[in-house]
Amino acid sequence: MGLVLPAVALGAEAHSVNPTKWPVGPGTSPQLSATAHSIRFFGADRYQTNLAAELALRGKGGFPFDTADRTSGGAKTLDEADNWWGAHACPKGVIVVAGDVFTDALSATSLSDPTGEAPGARLERVAAADPAFDPPGGVAAVDLTSAPILVTPSVRQGGIGMGLAARLAAKDVSEGGCTTARSAVIVGGISAVPKAAENDLLALGFTQVFRVAGSDRFDTAARVATALRTGASTEPTTCTSPTATGDSVQMGFYGPGAVELRPDASTCRVLGRTVVLADGGTGADALAAGWWTSFWQVPLLYTNADGSIPLATVQALQLLGIEHLIVLGGTARIPQSTVDQAVTLTTGAEVVRVAGVDRYDTSVQMARLRAICTLVS
Numbered sequence: 001m002g003l004v005l006p007a008v009a010l011g012a013e014a015h016s017v018n019p020t021k022w023p024v025g026p027g028t029s030p031q032l033s034a035t036a037h038s039i040r041f042f043g044a045d046r047y048q049t050n051l052a053a054e055l056a057l058r059g060k061g062g063f064p065f066d067t068a069d070r071t072s073g074g075a076k077t078l079d080e081a082d083n084w085w086g087a088h089a090c091p092k093g094v095i096v097v098a099g100d101v102f103t104d105a106l107s108a109t110s111l112s113d114p115t116g117e118a119p120g121a122r123l124e125r126v127a128a129a130d131p132a133f134d135p136p137g138g139v140a141a142v143d144l145t146s147a148p149i150l151v152t153p154s155v156r157q158g159g160i161g162m163g164l165a166a167r168l169a170a171k172d173v174s175e176g177g178c179t180t181a182r183s184a185v186i187v188g189g190i191s192a193v194p195k196a197a198e199n200d201l202l203a204l205g206f207t208q209v210f211r212v213a214g215s216d217r218f219d220t221a222a223r224v225a226t227a228l229r230t231g232a233s234t235e236p237t238t239c240t241s242p243t244a245t246g247d248s249v250q251m252g253f254y255g256p257g258a259v260e261l262r263p264d265a266s267t268c269r270v271l272g273r274t275v276v277l278a279d280g281g282t283g284a285d286a287l288a289a290g291w292w293t294s295f296w297q298v299p300l301l302y303t304n305a306d307g308s309i310p311l312a313t314v315q316a317l318q319l320l321g322i323e324h325l326i327v328l329g330g331t332a333r334i335p336q337s338t339v340d341q342a343v344t345l346t347t348g349a350e351v352v353r354v355a356g357v358d359r360y361d362t363s364v365q366m367a368r369l370r371a372i373c374t375l376v377s
Contacts, residue, residue, distance in 0.1 A: 019063065020070050021081025022055055027164045030055055032084070034064040039085060046099055047165035050151040054169035057148055058177045059086020082177055090178035091146040094170055095185045096162070096201070098154035098192035102283035103217035105149060107224045107300050108187040110293040112147040117253045118297050120144065121227040123185060123210035127198040134208050142183050142210055148173070154192050161196040167204060174205035182207045188220060189213035214312060218280060218302050222316035225275060225299030228256045239268035256297040259326070261352065271350070273323035274298055275316075277334065277342060281305025285328035288363035298326075307335045309342065317345040329362055330355040 018024070018031045029044040030052035041052040061083030063069055072083035095112060097105040111121055120141035128134035152166040153159035162170070173181040184201040186193045186209065198209045212227055214220040240252030244265040251260060258272045276293060278286035280302030293300055301313045309317075325342055327334055330353075343349055356362040 019072065019081065019084045021072050021075055021077075022052075022084075023168050028168065030165075032056065032064070034085075039064075043165075047151055047153070047163055050099075050149075051165040051169050054148045054150065055172060055177075056084065056086040057146065058082055058088065058090055058173070059084040060088035061085065087146070089146040090180045091148060091173050092143040093145075093147045093181050093183035093185060094173060094201075094206075095144065095147050095149045095187060096166065096170075096193055096197060097149055097151060097187050098156070098159075099151040099163075100154045100157050101192070101217065102287070103280060103302060104188040104192060104220055105151065106278075106283060106286045106290060107217075107221040108149050108185075109290045110224060110228060110297055110299045111144050111185060111187070112149065112294050113143075113145050113297065114295055115253045116145040118144075118256060119229065121185075121212075121224070122229060123212055123227050125208055126186075126211045127202055127209040129202055129207045140208070140210075142185060142208075144183070144185065147181075147185075152193060152197065154188075155194050156191065159194050161194055162200040167200060170201060170204045170206070181205075184209045186211040187213070187224065189215075216310075216312070218304075218310040219312035221280075221300055221302050222312040225301060225316050225320060228297055228299050237270050237272075239270055242268050244268070251295065253296065257299065259292075259296045259298055259324075271324040271352075273321055274326060275320065275322050275324075276300050276326045276328060277303065277313075277339075278328040279303055279305070279307070279333050280310075282359070284359040285333065285362055285366075288359075288366040289328060292366065303334055303338060307333065307338050309338055309345075314345060317342055320346075322346040322349050325349040325351050327351060327353040328355070328366070329359070330357075 022030050029048045031042055033040045041056055043049045043052050059082055063084045065085055072081035075081040095108045097108050120143050122139055123142050125136050125138045150166045150169050152163045184206045201209050212223050214223045239260050241249045244262055254270050257274045258270055259274050260268055261271050262268045276289055276298055278300055286300055301316055304310050327339055339351055354365050356365045
């Protein structure tokens with residue numbers, strides 16, 4: 001159910017490398033290192049690490065796993081250099097978030113569509129290369145197939161536009177190694193991602209810029225959930241692979257907010273109209289669910305740090321028609337009284353709590369996503 005790295009005869013030591021065609025110079029330091037069984041993308045800071053991850057998105061070669069060639073076959077320009085390891089995917093758009101807080105970035109994971117089957121979130125356009133044809137203020141369904149999340153310094157950090165690493169990443173998917181990205185979605189208000197970032201994106205070749213933002217992190221998450229159109233269609237109740245046995249198990253995509261639940265290896269059912277409720281104070285549990293919320297386009301809603309439900313989350317639970325609520329973390333993180341309130345707000349949603357003895361164990365349980373799901377109401 002994930003990317004499988006080829007096993008090759010590399011030594012046990014990590015080889016820190018920088019593919020020769022990756023951007024280098026002042027302010028840029030994306031790198032990767034690898035052993036026979038792992039790969040690490042990193043940089044001097046979170047922004048360079050983010051750039052390294054984006055550059056790997058389009059990589060389709062075998063370096064460093066089954067070739068020692070760091071030159072991408074002698075490519076002379078960056079757009080020809082695609083021989084490093086990666087997902088071999090060119091996105092239709094990008095998602096831009098501020099790099100100083102976690103909540104907007106984690107909310108944004110549900111917008112990125114790795115399957116290419118989502119109908120696209122309905123978002124408000126804030127800028128366009130041709131405003132007469134694509135007027136700001138209009139709403140459109142945005143194709144975010146394989147969209148990377150780009151991290152940029154926030155206004156709170158002194159940012160006045162997109163950071164260099166984020167601009168290099170955006171350029172790479174719009175007119176570099178890929179040429180397919182034309183839509184950009186900013187998650188967060190202008191106190192998070194600068195207003196000037198909208199013009200930066202247009203200058204980099206994007207034709208439309210959208211922004212989803214609320215009055216605070218909780219409201220932004222709620223607006224993302226609304227934009228995803230969770231539960232807008234009737235989903236099937238039968239999984240693509242009814243059992244988790246054999247070599248041909250596949251996860252299916254059934255519509256925004258519809259997820260597979262496998263209480264054991266021989267049982268699977270689809271939960272429609274689902275949201276995830278997570279702690280909005282630390283972000284550890286929400287981070288563990290990132291791959292999952294993205295694959296099934298399941299929105300995240302947050303509680304306050306003390307476990308209570310903020311007004312924006314209250315309203316989203318009332319408005320979205322939720323039938324299933326997945327709660328991340330134990331009762332020390334999200335009290336049962338909070339879960340009971342959420343059930344009342346949804347007029348009786350079925351609850352699944354995923355929890356371990358601590359945040360680390362919870363992340364393990366989330367990764368397994370099998371018999372560890374316990375129905376609590």
